[in-house]
Amino acid sequence: MPLFPDQDVSRHDWWRGAVIYQIYPRSFLDTDGDGIGDLQGVIDRLDYIASLGVDAIWLSPFFTSPMKDFGYDVSDYRGVDPMFGTLEDFDRLVAAAHERGLRVTIDQVLSHSSDQHPWFQESRQSRDNPRADWYVWADPKPDGAPPTNWQAIFGGSAWQWDTRRCQYYLHNFLAEQPDLNFRNPEVVEAILGEVRFWLERGVDGFRLDAINFCTHGELKDNPPREEIAEGFIGVRSDNPYGYQRHLHDKTQPENLIFLQRLRALLDEYPGTTSVGEVGDDDALGVMADYTRGGNRLHMCYSFNLLTDRAAPEDLLAPLTEMEARIGDGWPCWALGNHDVTRLATRWRAEGDTARLRLYLAFLLTQRGSVCLYQGEELGLPEAELTFEQLVDPAGITFWPSYKGRDGCRTPLPWRADAPHGGFSTASPWLPLPDAHRPLAVDRQEDNPDSLLHATRALLAFRRRQPALVKGEIRYHPLHDDVICLEREHRGERLLVALNFADETRALDAPREARPLDDAPSPINGTWQDGRLTLPPCGIAIARCPDDARWVPAP
Incomplete structure (x- = not known):
């Protein structure tokens, strides 16, 4: 079965x-x-x-x-x-x-693993043990500084000094999370x-x-970032990680x-x-x-x-x-x-x-x-x-x-x-x-x-709409804070409109658009006589023939 x-x-x-x-x-x-x-x-x-x-x-x-x-x-x-x-x-x-x-x-x-993983515990013991090269190790610069300027997401250098090997190991996250050598x-x-x-x-x-x-790439310094754009967890103005373009790490x-x-x-x-x-x-x-x-x-x-x-x-x-x-x-x-x-x-x-x-x-x-x-x-x-x-x-x-x-x-x-x-x-x-x-x-x-x-x-x-689960998608230009899109799968075409405004919005819609009979109450937009009306934060989904043209406009 x-x-x-x-x-x-x-x-x-x-x-x-x-x-x-x-x-x-x-x-x-x-x-x-x-x-x-x-x-x-x-x-x-x-x-x-x-x-x-x-x-x-x-x-x-x-x-x-x-x-x-x-x-x-x-x-x-x-x-x-x-x-x-x-x-x-x-x-x-x-x-x-x-x-x-x-x-x-x-x-x-x-x-990466924990620094308590047996692999790392063995790797850090010497430069010639069976797992010596299982993590990313590198010698210091002549002045003792880390091999590169790479930064860790959780703050500070991405390199941690290890006194047993007298080398640095790479950690893109915490020092307790050494990077494996893929x-x-x-x-x-x-x-x-x-x-x-x-x-x-x-x-x-x-x-x-x-x-x-x-x-990781070559052990070369990352260049500075021209502009700090908020995004991934480490890219913030309060974190040095966000000051670099991460080309090599x-x-x-x-x-x-x-x-x-x-x-x-x-x-x-x-x-x-x-x-x-x-x-x-x-x-x-x-x-x-x-x-x-x-x-x-x-x-x-x-x-x-x-x-x-x-x-x-x-x-x-x-x-x-x-x-x-x-x-x-x-x-x-x-x-x-x-x-x-x-x-x-x-x-x-x-x-x-x-x-x-x-x-x-x-x-x-x-x-x-x-x-x-x-x-x-x-x-x-x-x-x-x-x-x-x-x-x-x-x-x-x-x-x-x-x-x-x-x-x-x-x-x-x-x-x-x-x-x-x-x-x-x-x-x-x-x-x-x-x-x-x-x-x-x-x-x-x-x-x-x-x-x-x-x-x-x-x-x-x-789950009942194959077009929403696996269908192709087409986006329309944003209209007055309303996102309009189409989903299509195996001949079925659905029109979707999402009103992000705090006010009612009305748009042109194909006269052939038909709301779905099994749509739940949160889908509350109304399609009637070539117009779509959306309440504040409204949601609308309708079925429509392939040949019906939809150009949403106020």
Whole structure:
């Protein structure tokens, strides 16, 4: 019997247009009373996740780790950290998810490991041990300075001196996260072996952390950046990382060779997938390069929609550029994740259910797959934490100009009136804000007008529309804060209009446009007699014949 009998299992491109729900395990649900979420907590809430109508889950790191960067510093790629449970718990999670028709993708942190990983512990002992060249080591300049001017994303030089080898090692993130040397074939084979371990355990795919950082270039200084543009997590005016053009320390052409090896491995397991995280000045170009041709990654996402710019013209620009560049590649879009300020706060929509519905509809009508971060279905705002409450090394380093990532990682509120919001019986690793209690799952379940119910309705509607899931896309020029686009798949054509204004907008529309009978209430625009009327933050979707011309105009 096929694993997912409700789907066409003769095709292995389930990921194309899939909605993937990101789970940050530390903050999802604690079942053992230590204040930290665990794998059993995910198992206990799989029915809730399935009820949303998503296709898959993405588990942020749960591997054995000293937790300097909360799991993105891996000391055992094949181990489950005891705070999250056991390998047997993970196996039960995969089986339980599959029983509910949910696929399971997991983070893989391939470009670097923890400095506590046995590979690095051996590598740093001498210059001639079997793993001496498994990490990126370099001699100092004649004056003892680091080999290059490269900067780490979390502040300071990307080179750390090691007294045992009397050399520097490269770390693009924390000093406790040394970069692996992907120019060494043994390293590539070892990493692919770690990936294969999880494929054999039945995972359906991988989210690949900072995937464009796997290879470095010549040890040459990066040139200065002419203008500091806010974007990827390290590109800010308060961080020296943002002062350089990163020509030599990441996004090297050799990285494509590794990606092809990785894709060949995944192709041995039909139906598995990959989504790469890309942080780069030309992230859209890298997304295109990394997903074109069918022998690289299945899809990529970037930080282009994870900034604080929410004006419709700012949203439309990366989407239209992506379509012009990606060819046969495939994008994945997200409006929030564990690295950026929560959407409701970042895009100034706290408590504004109508606007949050609009943002969700915007995300779900684009060409590409979708990542939905836990709590976005509840409209959680960013948590306001004091300096003393911070645990994120980035926030601690750059306070107060940058408050770090803790504000988007606080525990998920399950029950408004329960201690710690029903997340745990103990004091959680990050505090649950009082502002999150009225948005708890139980409160929204009881309110038919809540964002949670709207999320379910929009996800279910999208799943019924092949044109929205896999169709081609065409954008129209922005009209009076209304984004208009068309999606088409196998002869079905849908017209989509999204009103970002706080006022009603009316546009010309084809007389043949017909609203869909099964459209849920959040889709509230009206098509009548050649006119489309959109309320403030309104959403409109209609079916229309191919030969009906649409030139939206006020």
